[in-house]
Amino acid sequence: MSNMINITIDGKKVQVPAGSTILQAAQTVGIHIPTLCHLDLHDIKMVNQTASCRICVVEVEGRRNLAPACATPVAEGMVVHSNTLKVMEARRTVLELMLSDHPKDCLTCAKSGECELQDLAELFNIRNIRVSGTSMSTYKKDISPSIIRDMDKCIMCRRCETMCNQVQTVGALSAVNRGFDAVVATSFEAPLNETVCTYCGQCVQVCPVGALTEHDSTWEVVEALNDPDKIVVVQTAPAVRAALGEEFGLEPGSLVTGQMAAALRRLGFDYVFDTDFAADLTIMEEATELVDRLTRHLNGEDVPLPLLTSCCPAWVNFIESQYPELLDIPSSARSPQQMFGAIAKSYFAEKLGVRRDQMVVVSVMPCLAKKYEATKFEDDNNQDVDYSISTRELANLIKRMNMDLKELPEEDFDDPLGESSGAAVIFGKTGGVIEAALRTAYEWVTGETLENVEFEDIRSTSYGLKVAHIKVGDLTLNIGISSGLGNARALLEEIKAGNPNNLHAIEIMACPGGCVNGGGQPYAHGDMKKIQARQAALYREDCGKPIRKSHENPSIKKLYEEYLVKPNSEKAHHLLHTQYTAKERV
Amino acid sequence: MACNCCNGEDKEKYAELEAFIESLPTTKGELIRVLHRAQGIFGYLPREVQVYVAKKLNIPVSKVYGVVSFYSYFTMKPKGKYDISVCMGTACYVRGAERVLEALTKKLGIGTGETTMDGKFSLRSLRCVGACGLAPVVMIGDKVYGRVTPESIDDILNECE
Numbered sequence: 001m002s003n004m005i006n007i008t009i010d011g012k013k014v015q016v017p018a019g020s021t022i023l024q025a026a027q028t029v030g031i032h033i034p035t036l037c038h039l040d041l042h043d044i045k046m047v048n049q050t051a052s053c054r055i056c057v058v059e060v061e062g063r064r065n066l067a068p069a070c071a072t073p074v075a076e077g078m079v080v081h082s083n084t085l086k087v088m089e090a091r092r093t094v095l096e097l098m099l100s101d102h103p104k105d106c107l108t109c110a111k112s113g114e115c116e117l118q119d120l121a122e123l124f125n126i127r128n129i130r131v132s133g134t135s136m137s138t139y140k141k142d143i144s145p146s147i148i149r150d151m152d153k154c155i156m157c158r159r160c161e162t163m164c165n166q167v168q169t170v171g172a173l174s175a176v177n178r179g180f181d182a183v184v185a186t187s188f189e190a191p192l193n194e195t196v197c198t199y200c201g202q203c204v205q206v207c208p209v210g211a212l213t214e215h216d217s218t219w220e221v222v223e224a225l226n227d228p229d230k231i232v233v234v235q236t237a238p239a240v241r242a243a244l245g246e247e248f249g250l251e252p253g254s255l256v257t258g259q260m261a262a263a264l265r266r267l268g269f270d271y272v273f274d275t276d277f278a279a280d281l282t283i284m285e286e287a288t289e290l291v292d293r294l295t296r297h298l299n300g301e302d303v304p305l306p307l308l309t310s311c312c313p314a315w316v317n318f319i320e321s322q323y324p325e326l327l328d329i330p331s332s333a334r335s336p337q338q339m340f341g342a343i344a345k346s347y348f349a350e351k352l353g354v355r356r357d358q359m360v361v362v363s364v365m366p367c368l369a370k371k372y373e374a375t376k377f378e379d380d381n382n383q384d385v386d387y388s389i390s391t392r393e394l395a396n397l398i399k400r401m402n403m404d405l406k407e408l409p410e411e412d413f414d415d416p417l418g419e420s421s422g423a424a425v426i427f428g429k430t431g432g433v434i435e436a437a438l439r440t441a442y443e444w445v446t447g448e449t450l451e452n453v454e455f456e457d458i459r460s461t462s463y464g465l466k467v468a469h470i471k472v473g474d475l476t477l478n479i480g481i482s483s484g485l486g487n488a489r490a491l492l493e494e495i496k497a498g499n500p501n502n503l504h505a506i507e508i509m510a511c512p513g514g515c516v517n518g519g520g521q522p523y524a525h526g527d528m529k530k531i532q533a534r535q536a537a538l539y540r541e542d543c544g545k546p547i548r549k550s551h552e553n554p555s556i557k558k559l560y561e562e563y564l565v566k567p568n569s570e571k572a573h574h575l576l577h578t579q580y581t582a583k584e585r586v
Numbered sequence: 587m588a589c590n591c592c593n594g595e596d597k598e599k600y601a602e603l604e605a606f607i608e609s610l611p612t613t614k615g616e617l618i619r620v621l622h623r624a625q626g627i628f629g630y631l632p633r634e635v636q637v638y639v640a641k642k643l644n645i646p647v648s649k650v651y652g653v654v655s656f657y658s659y660f661t662m663k664p665k666g667k668y669d670i671s672v673c674m675g676t677a678c679y680v681r682g683a684e685r686v687l688e689a690l691t692k693k694l695g696i697g698t699g700e701t702t703m704d705g706k707f708s709l710r711s712l713r714c715v716g717a718c719g720l721a722p723v724v725m726i727g728d729k730v731y732g733r734v735t736p737e738s739i740d741d742i743l744n745e746c747e
């Protein structure tokens with residue numbers, strides 16, 4: 001074939017398509033060239049190819065200087081040596097130069113053990129750093145409720161910038177200044193909370209070092225658990241159970257729902273509940289809103305359509321700062337995390353006969369934006385959700401408690417806020433929220449029983465943008481689904497242009513693939529196969545549930561009977577809904 | 587879409603910038619050109635102007651700030667009536683430009699990138715201006731002074747009235 005190129009790497013003959021890099025060619029024959037700045041997430045159309053770190057340099061015969069393998073295209077007849085002494089020496093020098101301007105506080109660094117720079121220092125057996133000089137370790141630490149930016153640790157790989165701009169199209173980060181002062185920063189180097197940052201945390205997912213990390217709340221949680229005067233309640237989001245096992249050496253896609261409940265109980269939580277319960281509650285409120293808007297629309301009323309889902313806090317941050325003119329279309333329903341907090345500190349606290357300030361609600365989320373979201377809802381200076389910790393933080397807590405998740409028995413969640421349907425568990429995957437809403441809306445609109453609850457057309461997408469047409473009785477609903485904020489932007493632009501596809505409802509999740517790939521999940525290092533395995537796990541859990549429709553959840557029915565009266569009632573509105581405000585951000 | 591916070595004079599400047607942006611066949615890839623013009627109109631590029639440019643060009647503010655902070659030509663601080671640039675290119679540097687800059691810093695009481703309190707002088711350094719034969723070179727506005735020494739700066743500054 002004419003578009004194939006033949007090269008030799010370390011004596012091995014390789015044939016690769018024209019345009020491939022030396023790095024890609026080497027990978028096809030099992031030669032592992034170390035990289036640091038490079039990141040290829042081709043499944044979500046992100047390739048970070050800044051060639052700025054120079055760890056991947058190789059010798060190319062006939063070329064005077066060393067070539068970065070990640071950014072050098074192959075040429076016919078090229079002879080490459082990736083493992084010469086000259087290459088080894090060069091990589092050592094490059095590493096030492098980077099380390100000479102890197103803080104040496106690995107002992108207390110949040111990324112220790114997961115740091116790609118640390119891994120390289122170990123691989124190259126760096127014991128002393130022969131170069132020294134001015135260090136730029138003076139950049140102020142930027143602490144937001146969700147993400148901590150410690151730019152002294154930045155190695156200028158610019159993965160975060162690529163993710164923020166190209167995949168998410170948020171535009172919060174850019175390389176600023178030049179030369180020694182160059183740094184990846186926000187507009188005017190403002191703190192994150194003054195910028196368009198949505199706290200989606202995808203930058204944290206790709207940062208190779210400790211420059212971008214989550215705002216850890218585990219010690220606060222431990223203190224609450226240690227306080228005998230507090231009743232500590234925990235809720236876990238759907239996506240957590242499909243990924244937590246990875247932190248304990250289990251295969252991606254292993255479901256650890258039962259072991260996770262057992263671990264939480266052993267950590268000392270008084271009640272181990274499930275955000276899935278609140279996901280069912282979300283469907284009750286959101287599907288009511290959808291059916292209401294559709295009915296009025298069909299009666300010729302001027303109602304805002306399409307209805308946008310509002311479970312994802314990063315997505316809410318995105319629309320509030322980037323599309324203030326569209327704030328009338330999202331559902332007013334709060335996210336499951338917040339519905340849970342509001343119900344726990346009212347309905348459940350009343351059942352127990354305790355004041356809301358005697359109760360501490362902790363959420364375990366696959367998400368970093370949830371940490372910020374938790375700060376938004378409070379009553380009497382007491383947050384509905386006191387602490388939100390990530391899947392990674394929970395894994396660390398379990399390990400800290402000297403437990404191995406794999407060895408724990410499978411236990412159930414507590415009642416009543418632990419009961420959930422299969423519809424709730426798929427909230428963690430792109431398409432899941434809208435499928436769950438359709439299972440309920442279908443039955444409400446048609447008055448018939450929905451026999452096949454799996455909407456294959458919706459399920460077929462694991463990442464990206466999708467339009468599906470779903471028959472609901474005589475109606476055909478046009479559904480938009482997008483994951484990744486870049487795809488969300490495309491849908492919003494379509495709505496701004498007059499909604500030419502006549503979409504009735506849109507589900508948006510900020511992270512590529514949905515919450516299973518959230519900013520707080522175990523580091524997937526860009527491996528979309530892991531993400532797909534987590535997605536499949538959620539469908540498996542749904543499939544195994546005796547109840548698969550939110551409105552059939554007995555504990556939800558009871559909650560309405562005893563407390564909320566009906567969806568969208570005054571009480572429901574007060575506790576479960578919210579308003580959106582335009583945010584001027586840079 | 588001019589901002590509400592500015593006075594009449596600013597309004598005119600924003601209108602001029604807006605007219606320039608709208609005269610472009612496309613705004614794609616024109617950020618640097620627009621910033622050039624904006625600095626020409628406003629004299630410098632304050633935060634508000636950068637936010638305005640980002641909105642008009644439909645690009646993130648962070649990208650605008652990234653470019654403004656990268657190029658030494660762009661400034662976020664207002665320049666003085668007399669904008670003094672000291673060439674720090676190789677030829678000027680080896681012939682003592684650093685000492686000239688030091689003397690100017692001392693004399694004016696400001697660092698590079700700063701403006702005197704009375705708004706009369708601003709000081710910055712730049713790379714080669716292409717007059718290496720006259721090194722070291724100092725520019726005030728468009729006027730070029732050659733073979734400058736720390737001792738001759740008084741005479742040059744006295745010309746600025």
